[in-house]
Amino acid sequence: MSGIWVIAGREIRSLFLSPLAWIVLTVVEFLLAYLFLGQVKLFLSVQPRLAGMDNAPGVTEVVVAELFRNTAVIALMVIPILTMRLISEERRNQTLTLLFSAPVSMAEIVLGKYLGVMSFFAVMWAMVASMPLMLYMGGQLDLGMYAAGLLGGILLVGAFCAAGLYLSTLTLYPAVAAISTFGLLLLLWVIEWAGKVGDSVLNNILTYISIMHHYESLIEGVFSSADIVYYLLFIITFLILSIRRLDARRMPH
Amino acid sequence: MEVTRELKRKLRVQNTIFYTLFSLLIGVLAFLSVRYEVTTDVTLNRRNTPTENSLALLKTIDKPVVITAFVTSGNDAVRREVARLAGLFQRANNQIKLKYVNPETEPGLVRELGVTVDGELIVTFGGRTEHIQDLNEQALSNALQRLVRGGQRWLAFTEGHGERQPHGATPQDYTQWVQQLENRGIKTRTINLVSDKHIPKDTTAVVIAAPKRKFLPGEVTQLRAYLEQGGNLLWLSEPGPSRGLEPIAEQLGVELLPGTLVDPQHDYVGFKDPRFIVVSDYVFHPITQQFAFDTIFPEARGLEANDNSDWEHEIFLESLPRVWAKTGDLGVELAFDKGEDVPGPLALGIAFSRNSAITGTTTDTEEDTNEQRVVVVGDSDFVSDMYLGQGGNLDLGLNIVNWLGRDELLMAVPTKNNVDRTLDLSVTMVRGLTLLLLGIVPIALLAAGGRIWWIRRQR
Structure with a gap:
């Protein structure tokens, strides 16, 4: 199992030793901070009106939930760029053969790569999650809702990365992997819109498949076992598919 | 290992079996996870839990x-x-x-x-x-509560005395109000007390809306009998003569005060006509509970309840103290005539209730079925098509009918105390945050990236 950590460490090093990771972090931080501050100012300006309302939305609902939604949008765009080269680049540079000959299993390679890229997003999420905490300067947060949203965000990014990793095993060209990852994720995002009218079994299935549907309820602080299981199944499915894909590749042909 | 055609075929079969079983397994797990879903509301505000x-x-x-x-x-x-x-x-x-x-x-x-x-x-x-x-x-x-309680609600408008019509064409009529009521499942009909011998049994409330002709003694007797038997009544009165309805007023213990209400500070409120009365503070009563809007009453009269009846009364609409009832002509200069005019504050709306000896007219089976309810308002214009859109007039009109039908706020949903209601950030704090998040942090990240790029270039 130590192979996982070796691969993950190698992945993290190569990520953070390239300027790309830092530029991505900068862009993501800047965009999300801009949107976050806009939402804070919005809340400050409507606060007097909200005070007169019964059961008015609080800071967490107005500011934090929106920040988490925005993070999902940004993640959708950034993740394909960071997952595209995971396997396909190794294949292009012929380094995959080296990995194959090393004493590590396919599962270790896939999980190591996955953990490597996820650690980058852990850094990103830590940055995003620290923004709302700064609001403690002047108020409080609904920490339950905040934690549920954060958990949802990590699961969502985990699902995105797993899909990106799998698509990266399918092609030699990182650009193709990136575009197809983006396309797949966007499809899973909008598929719910088709499922919103009517009440047939198909619509229920489409709504279930939709990747954002489950995130939304976590953002709102509804912790549902089905939503968690959805993301875990999603991640496991794509990791197993990736492992099988690489196993098939190791076969001489 | 030699890859033969045979081996490739076997691999294909194996793959097909694997993917079929795998997708089946995932599907079953997904189905089970939905079937046996457990949800918890993790918010501190309990915002995802009904009260x-x-x-x-x-x-x-x-x-x-x-x-x-x-x-x-x-x-x-x-x-x-x-x-x-x-x-x-x-x-x-x-x-x-x-x-x-x-x-x-x-x-x-x-x-x-x-x-x-x-x-x-x-x-x-x-x-x-x-x-x-x-x-x-x-x-x-x-x-939901109204739907579950069941029973059809009927409002019966008296006709034949020039009353406001539920489906009339003039701006004084109640077309829009009635439409809104029907949207809420409350139906309306008109009754003619001369030709209809009985007021239908399923009537939720009879509405008398600003009659212009006198009610005949026989009609008044029928209305009195209706009240005796536990019927509900909405009486929308206007300044002027009481049109033969004195016995009803006497039965309820309400006095229709003379004169038209005038507001000496009408300019300040924004109306040219002093006879536009605005009510913005409400007495605590189910009809006006949690009411946050102004209501506007053009040409209203004052009311007063006496204790000469077995009805309990509560004033739910009251004018400001500066409003008084002008009995004579308005004149050029609005002036209070001592001895003739009635000083304010004056009641505009009074709700009467009593425990009726006879079972109510609706089909309810609830405990409060026996409570009989009457609302008297000193104005009939506030729910007319012309003024329904003013302030909270529509809501007031709907609340009155709901109260009469015993469908008022049965469900007072208590306010949840959100822990994160307030955010107290000074301008300096917001500036500091902006500087940190849009200045210092991005620059630091860029610098880190730049340094790595520089070090790698040196090699």
């Missing part, structure tokens, strides 16, 4: 409730709010179904059902419907 009152109501519902939401496509904020509100109730009771209709693609349905607001909900239960325009728990709970 206890709502939960108690939801427990009693064992037949399907369909919530139809009319939301235009692209209005995601409203759609989210609808989903949240419906989800709140759906998690507590799986009989509640939500479906969306896009009003842009179903204009006929929208017209037919009288949907007027983007995000309007129509709740259907046992063949009856309620419209909801305010997306909050209180509104949905109350609508």
Whole structure:
């Protein structure tokens, strides 16, 4: 199992030793901070009106939930760029053969790569999650809702990365992997819109498949076992598919 | 290892079997996870949990409730709010179904059902419907409560004395108010006390709206008998003679005061006519409970309740102390004539109730069935088509009818105390945050990236 950590460490090093990771972090931080501050100012300006309302939305609902939604949008765009080269680049540079000959299993390679890229997003999420905490300067947060949203965000990014990793095993060209990852994720995002009218079994299935549907309820602080299981199944499915894909590749042909 | 055709075929078969079994397994797990879903509300504000009152109501519902939401496509904020509100109730009771209709693609349905607001909900239960325009728990709970209680509500408008018509064509009539009532499942009919021998048994309340001719003694006798037998009444009066209804007033213990109410500071409120009376503070009463709007009464009269009857009375609308009742001509200069005019504050609306000896007219089986209710208002214009849209007039009109039908706020949804209601950030703090998040942090990140790039270039 130590192979996982070796691969993950190698992945993290190569990520953070390239300027790309830092530029991505900068862009993501800047965009999300801009949107976050806009939402804070919005809340400050409507606060007097909200005070007169019964059961008015609080800071967490107005500011934090929106920040988490925005993070999902940004993640959708950034993740394909960071997952595209995971396997396909190794294949292009012929380094995959080296990995194959090393004493590590396919599962270790896939999980190591996955953990490597996820650690980058852990850094990103830590940055995003620290923004709302700064609001403690002047108020409080609904920490339950905040934690549920954060958990949802990590699961969502985990699902995105797993899909990106799998698509990266399918092609030699990182650009193709990136575009197809983006396309797949966007499809899973909008598929719910088709499922919103009517009440047939198909619509229920489409709504279930939709990747954002489950995130939304976590953002709102509804912790549902089905939503968690959805993301875990999603991640496991794509990791197993990736492992099988690489196993098939190791076969001489 | 030699790859033979045979081996390739075997691999293909093996792969097919694997992918089939694998997708089946994932599908079954997904199905089970939904089937045995466990949800918890993890928010400190309990914002995803209905209040206890709502939960108690939801427990009693064992037949399907369909919530139809009319939301235009692209209005995601409203759609989210609808989903949240419906989800709140759906998690507590799986009989509640939500479906969306896009009003842009179903204009006929929208017209037919009288949907007027983007995000309007129509709740259907046992063949009856309620419209909801305010997306909050209180509104949905109350609508459900009315649907569950059952029984058709009928308002019977007296006719034959020049009263305001429920379906008249002039701005003084009640077409829009009646439309709004019908949207909420309350039907209206007119009754002629001369030709109709009896007031129908299923009448929720009789409405007398500003008669211009005198009621005949026989008609008054019939109304009195109706009240004796426990019927509810809404009496919308206007300044001027009482049109033969004195016996009714006497029976209730209400006095119709002379004169027209005038507000000496009408200019300040924004009306040219001093006879426009604005009420903005409400006495605590179920009709005006949690009422946050001004209501406007053009040409109203004052009322006074005496204790000469077995009715309990509560004033639910009262004018400001500066308002008084002018008996003579308004004159050029508005002046208080001592001895003739009645000083304020004056009651504009009084609610009467008593425990009727005879079982009520509606088909309810609840404990409070025996309470008989009457509302007298010193104005009839506030719910007319011309003034219904002013301030909270429509809400007041609906609340009065709900109270008469004993459908008032049965469900007071208590306010939840959000822990994160307030955010107290000074301008300096916001500037500091902006500097940190849009200045220092991005620059630091860029610098780190730049340094790595520099070090690698040096090699």
